[in-house]
Amino acid sequence: MATLSLQNVQKSYGGLQVLHGIDVELEDGGFLVLLGPSGCGKSTLLNLIAGLDDISAGDIRIDGRSVVELAPKDRNIAMVFQSYALYPTMTVERNIGFGLEMRGINGIERSAAVKKAADLLQISHLLDRRPANLSGGQRQRVAMGRAIVRNPDLFLFDEPLSNLDAKLRAEMRTEIKRLHGRLGTSVVYVTHDQIEAMTLGTKVAVMKGGYIQQFADPQTIYEKPANMFVAGFIGSPPMNFVTGTLTSDGRLARFEAPGVRVEAPMSSGEIFRAKAAVLGIRPEELKIADVTGSMLTGTIDVIEPTGPDTIVTVRVGDQAVVARLPSRFSSKAGDGVYLRAELAGLSLFDAVTEMRIQL
Amino acid sequence: MAATRRSRRMAADILTYFVLVSMSLFCIGPIAWMFLTSLKLEADIVTQTMQYIPNRITFQNYVAIWTQSSFPVLIGNSFIVTLITVIVCLATGTLAAYAFSRYTFKGRNTLMLGYLVVRMFPAVMMIIPLYVVLRSVGLIDSRIGLALAYTSFLLPLFVWMLKGFFDAAPKELESAARIDGSTRFGAMLWIVIPLARNGLVASSIFVAIAAWNEFLFALMLTTGQGSRTWPVGLQLMVGEFQLPWGVLAAGGILSILPVMLMFALVQRVMVQGLTAGAIKG
Structure with missing residues (x-):
């Protein structure tokens, strides 16, 4: 040793x-x-x-x-x-x-x-x-x-x-x-x-x-x-990257993109004014939500059952997001869907430097 | 349709065999003719009507060349010169080939090209400088001198051939051996050489056959009986015995026997060696 x-x-x-x-x-x-x-x-x-x-x-x-x-x-x-x-x-x-x-x-x-x-x-x-x-x-x-x-x-x-x-x-x-x-x-x-x-x-x-x-x-x-x-x-299917803008007032950060809206409290106190950013969400972090608690809104594009779970590709605005959902998934392609994730499971990156942004 | 295709294929096969058989006959013919001549009595060799298969068989020619000429000495000399050439090539060429195969050093490619350039020139061009060098160091008309001369043009061939075999041996095996406790030289000795064994045998036999059969250098660099090899000795007998065809043919057969024997013994290893690396796996 x-x-x-x-x-x-x-x-x-x-x-x-x-x-x-x-x-x-x-x-x-x-x-x-x-x-x-x-x-x-x-x-x-x-x-x-x-x-x-x-x-x-x-x-x-x-x-x-x-x-x-x-x-x-x-x-x-x-x-x-x-x-x-x-x-x-x-x-x-x-x-x-x-x-x-x-x-x-x-x-x-x-x-x-x-x-x-x-x-x-x-x-x-x-x-x-x-x-x-x-x-x-x-x-x-x-x-x-x-x-x-x-x-x-x-x-x-x-x-x-x-x-x-x-x-x-x-x-x-x-x-x-x-x-x-x-x-x-x-x-x-x-x-x-x-x-x-x-x-x-x-x-x-x-x-x-x-x-x-x-x-x-x-x-x-x-x-x-x-x-x-x-x-x-790291991760398979790989992490979803959604490009959008990040705005913050020092206490609350808001990420927005067509079909996407995420708000999170922040401790760094940094101010962002519509900064180009990328939201990273792991497919397994995404869950089906109702309208009120949703972060992403889109339509189902492809459904791929793998046995233990179902890989669902969702069109959110003009971007594709992959979610790993439970095997008993009743919707079909073309249906509208609302998705949400735990804040702790999300990552934010600078769109230019591609480095992680600490909130 | 099928019948036409079959007959076309058969025609192609017949043609292939015809070409192969005639080429083989063309190659084997002179040797077979020499062998038959060596078994004939002198009177049956030069005759009015051609005698292909000897009516009377005699081994007198073999007895004559072995007992009444210096042939055993010539064979002995050839053997020693060939042995020295192979040993020197093995000792130095193996290390050189390994270095070319495994190390990257300044001038490596130039040096390898230089080895090839030596092979580019006809032997006649090399003889005079080689003669001068050997005379100045007192090695003219000696078996060692002749072996060194052979080494000078056979070593590059040996190194190039062997380098190919070393290249085919996976480098990871050596890395494993070096981690397991070997030095670089130890890894070469224990791991790479056993793997390239067939290549080593093939290359050595190439060198041995070339040294055994060589005529021009032997003719120029040896003058006395003490170091003369069989190709030169046999040629010189032509005048001495006033064309004794049977005896000369017996000498020829005896001289190629070692080569044939070597080939027969190691032909499988040699073919394996020469095709190694051609097919991966």
Whole structure:
């Protein structure tokens, strides 16, 4: 177990800067998820932590000790790769024990450690096989076995579930969470899957273009996104964005758009005069309301029952708003509808800077 | 309709087989002819009517070339020169190919292009400078000198071939090994080389065959019996024995035997090696 501290980490390839001053602190035993779309720099950052690539500036500390000058093998980390990176010429047993073999651990001790890890991951019956003779899920388990057998300070996961089918992915996600709970080792986990980020992370760093957009616990990221990128990236269906104007007198703020009117008390005391703003509403926050308590008024465009609930697209003015409503939904397309949401579930963004506005 | 299509396909098949069989005959013909000649008595070789299949079979030619000429020495020399060439290529070329495949450094592309440029010039052009260099370091007419000369033009080929095989080995495996406790060199040795094993075998055999069969450099850079290789030795026998066709044919067959043997032993590995990377997965 160890803490991880990234201080102003930068990375450039020639003139191209791909990471701009990344600052992250992970507590002992924490689970940090680096989340972002392809090309946001999350895998690069993971490689820098692993020591597979050199940083251009800044510092990386594991348990308070700077590791930037250390080779990957001396950082006492273990990594699970997207492709699993199992050694194809070796058996499962040797794959798992390779790290111990390289560190000069004797055969008996090594076998015992490999067996223990294999038991934990329920792959003891596969030890004599080669990676080519394993299924995707089994390979994934072997890759994890290779990581846990060494008892490292830090686990690094590079999109470990992206090559699995949906069912297996959910299963392995639970398995990873269970393992983390059991071993208590700190984890850095790279993914572009927001479900993995929300379910696994104790801290999530949402990245885009080599910058951290928001670094917080999953709940904060979900409920109080720092900007429109974070708001749109997390959640499925994604957050609705309604453009309109924001007016306030310092005590009461009012957001207005065709078919939309929301009023909320404010504590910042800031005055807005018809400022261009964007209202963010998560589809699951929207509820059917009557005329008096409604915030949005529109007509139903499309109804998509998914089983547990119904996804309803509503035309509000000239904008589309998606609501996730209960499965027993009796209206039909073309009907008028009134919607409302809890004030705490709403977000406001500056239409120009796309940053969150604190009321 | 169907019948026309079938007959058209059959015609295409016949044509394909005709071309393939005639090409194979064209390639195998001289070797088969040489083999048959080596089994004939001298009197049956130059005759009024062509004798395709020998009436009388004799192994006298093989005995003669092995016992009455310096042929065993020539074969021995060829073996040593080939071995040295392959060892030097393996030791230096593997590291070079790995560096080209994995590292980005200043002048990398220029250097790789430079390796190709060496192959661009005809061997005749290289011989005179090479001769001068080898003479000045006292390696003319030595097996090591000849092996070094071979290395000079076979190493680029070896490096280029092997680089392709290294490129095909996933980089993540090495990263995993480096995290698992290997050094960069260890990761190459334990992970990449076992993966590129077929490529290594294929490239080495290419180099070995080229060194084994080489004639021009051997002719120019060796003068004495001590370092002469079989292609030159066999050619020189032409004058010595006043065209003893049977003996020469026996020598030819004996000389290509190692190459055929090597090919037969590793042909599967070699085909695997040469097609690796062509198909992903």
